[in-house]
Amino acid sequence: MFTRQQVRDHLRTPKAVRSVLFKPASASRNMPKFLQLKGRRIHHTDILDAGGSYRALFLWRDGNIFEKRKFSAWLFLSEGDDLTPIARMDYHPSHKGFHMHVNCEDSRDLTNRALPGAKELAIGRTRKWDPKVDIDRINLVDQALKCLRISMLSLEGGLF
Structure with missing residues (x-):
């Protein structure tokens, strides 16, 4: 849906969220x-207003074992009630480390869809962080904020 340059421009555009507060899914x-x-x-999190038409979402999934846990951060472009994914940063403790799925060089319209079969870019391996552990989750959020060029405008001075 987007060209490489458009995705790069979206990722490079400064964005900001007020806070990142995780709640159980319901x-x-x-x-x-x-x-x-x-x-x-x-x-x-809720779908967070990141400024302009940008929206962000952060999630983590628990697993009965460490290797089944996951962390993801989404960046969307909002048009009315529609969300078009620009990128999703994933971290799987079991493999790959950080990687990003991007919505580019694909003729499919992925509005209000996940990123099935999207181009995947390796960001790099890091130490093993556990999304279930608060301090590790803070580090994962920090990495995602940097990767998606989102700054934190929290009045409380923290991530949560």
């Missing part, structure tokens, strides 16, 4: 269905 939170944010193991 049907009453009224999240878009394509994000599949259901289940007792998923904790996520």
